[in-house]
């Protein structure tokens with residue numbers, strides 16, 4: 001008997017009951033007859049568990065920012081795929097990731113960022129680990145006043161490493177450890193960004209938003225420009241709908257872009273541009289969603305990144321991280337106004353988006369919606385996002 005039907009998802013696959021046979025049948029139809037993911041994919045705690053285990057744990061996930069741990073001994077706790085993880089910069093300057101849990105009785109080790117630390121010490125029985133994750137000291141381990149002092153490598157109780165790679169300021173982890181190299185994962189995007197010298201960018205601002213919606217909705221919204229005329233009418237004055245093209249995709253790389261006739265105070269005007277950017281890119285905006293979760297936008301004078309972390313099936317945190325070009329672009333007083341224009345623009349855009357994103361989440365409790373009727377012109381990328389989700393969650 002054929003056990004694979006409906007987009008290759010095995011009959012026994014646990015994701016099937018949330019996705020539904022109708023969705024699976026329609027996924028590969030032409031977009032106008034197809035559909036996106038059904039309600040349960042946005043509302044079910046069980047579905048989020050499957051995403052954590054099958055999608056986030058297996059793929060490269062942006063976990064944090066190198067600028068948050070600038071010096072040796074700096075470390076931050078982060079959450080990836082609902083797992084606690086530490087990102088730490090060791091005495092050698094290298095950034096490493098570990099499962100954030102003491103090897104003795106399983107207490108979470110780090111609960112807030114630390115600066116210039118020499119060790120992580122568990123408050124439970126004071127086991128301590130160095131910044132490379134090596135076990136160093138277990139007080140009273142062999143009885144009262146009989147301490148265990150550890151030197152050297154490869155102890156059974158060392159912290160468990162998490163595979164970690166860095167691209168510029170962005171620290172990625174792959175919990176399962178079997179993903180292809182990070183450079184390969186990013187290649188469809190980096191190939192399209194060959195003219196941009198990302199070593200020139202500096203962190204400018206971070207904006208946090210608490211969104212009452214499933215994590216997928218801000219990402220789907222990020223990559224589709226169809227809503228611009230309706231949600232951000234002031235932006236269709238910048239680039240009218242007739243000059244906007246539909247997003248395209250290459251496997252897990254969803255991308256979109258536009259050229260504008262003239263820069264405005266929030267894009268391309270009043271701040272330094274990337275050095276050596278060819279004239280063809282002078283008036284261009286380009287953005288990406290690298291499935292499952294890396295959302296990245298580039299203009300000549302700024303880079304903006306969205307990090308979306310689920311806080312539950314119907315709630316997520318969106319961190320918008322803004323970078324400017326060069327030390328002057330990020331810090332010089334004469335560019336203060338230019339920076340503020342960019343920051344205010346992103347704050348306004350997100351406030352407008354969050355309103356409709358919250359409504360889309362509320363709509364996912366309606367029996368009148370089960371995946372939606374898609375635009376053949378704008379929404380192939382939404383269909384592709386659904387396909388990628390089904391493929392990843394279905395992968396055995």
Ligand SMILES: [Fe+2]
Pocket residue numbers: 221227228231232349353
């Ligand atoms: Fe928007």
